[in-house]
Amino acid sequence: MTAPLTPPHQPHEPSSENNPWQVPPAGPGPSSMYAQRTAKDEAAAAAERRKDLRDSALILVAVTLAGVALGLLWLWLAPRVPLISNSEGVFLKDTEGEEAIGADGTFLLLAVGLGALSAAAVFLFRRSGGIALVVALAVGGLLASLLGWGIGVWFGPQRDVVAHAREVGEGVTFDAYLDLGAKGVLLAWPVAAMLVHLGLTALFGPRDPEPDWPEAPPAPPQ
Template identity: 65%
Template sequence: MTAPLTPPHHQPSNDPWQKSEAGAAPQPPNAPHAEPADAAGASPAAAGEQDDGAGLSSEVVRAAVVVLALTVLGVALGLLWLWLAPRVPLISTDKAVFLKDSEGEEAIGADGTFVLLALAFGAVAAALVFWFDRRGGIPLVVALALGGLLGSLVAWGTGVWLGPTDDVVERAREVGQGVPFDAPLKLGAKGALLAWPMAALLVHLGLTALFGPRDPEPEWPAPYGEPYPEPGAGERDGTRG
């Protein structure tokens, strides 16, 4: 029988279960290392979760401000619609109230004016929001859509409320028979209310795709035990891949 090559009291230095010189407990191989805590006693993972929560809260606050601003801006859209929309002339007789021009397109023109103004408001609103906050985010996109829809509703109500009265019979009695007067301002196609939010979403999506910040490319880690080569190291050493 031959003696063992390695005495039992001389264990290899790379033994993962070997105790340290300070008498610490042995560490198994590939044991996970605990993350160091900061001065306040919180780990980096907990600090990252707090940062994410604070960032989400700030996004929600900015989104609420956008919704409020676009809703108030609907008053301006309603005033412009009331000013630029063509009027529908009516005329009364001793029997009823009729359209003065039965083949006129003033009613369609009122809807078209609202749509064009809403598209312009949506595009400008999206450009301003992107200018002040290029990072965007889901709350901001939802705010653009919701604020645009609320702004359209406010504009519609403002134009109808400040426009000609909807009591056509009473208005016809005031002006007299045979005297033309303006019909109430109406929005025939209710789908026009979606023009503002659709324009805002499309413009914001286009600006984000063209000028938005790009995510950094991920860096693949080097194999265990091998340092990651620096860019251009092969050329300095005279070797090329």
């Protein structure tokens, strides 16, 4: 008998083909492809956030400046409260008049209409919507209401009723200063804008694609 060429106590060296601990070959693999895809997704998300912030700032400024139109329209259309003075003081000429309530109602209707128009304009500008755009629309509507209120009061009749009565003379009718009796109407613009924008988004906004459901397997034979 001849002895074996390889002693039984000598371990057999595995080849590179059978070695489970060998270094993986260089080149693109699943991990590198996942890292590239994640980096691209993060860059796209950052670009989308910058675009949302830029559009939101533009909407906030545009809607706020629209309050100038609200103030001028309110100054033009709001009914005036007639006053008259005598030697004893200043009084309402028509004690049963509803001009003060009419001023609040005019502001309310104008704010609701302009709020709906601003919501439609924002929806046409960005159909995809977004939380930042809705917040900018609401905050801009509130600022627009405050701006319109200030313009109407500033450019309306003077607020010093006694000085105005002395200026026009006794027995002469003059207009009281323009103001809001119910400050809650300042919320009409943002509330109307958000409701209209929500309705337009629900009716005409982009829809998510329907998932592809797998077909049902055929029924087994009876």
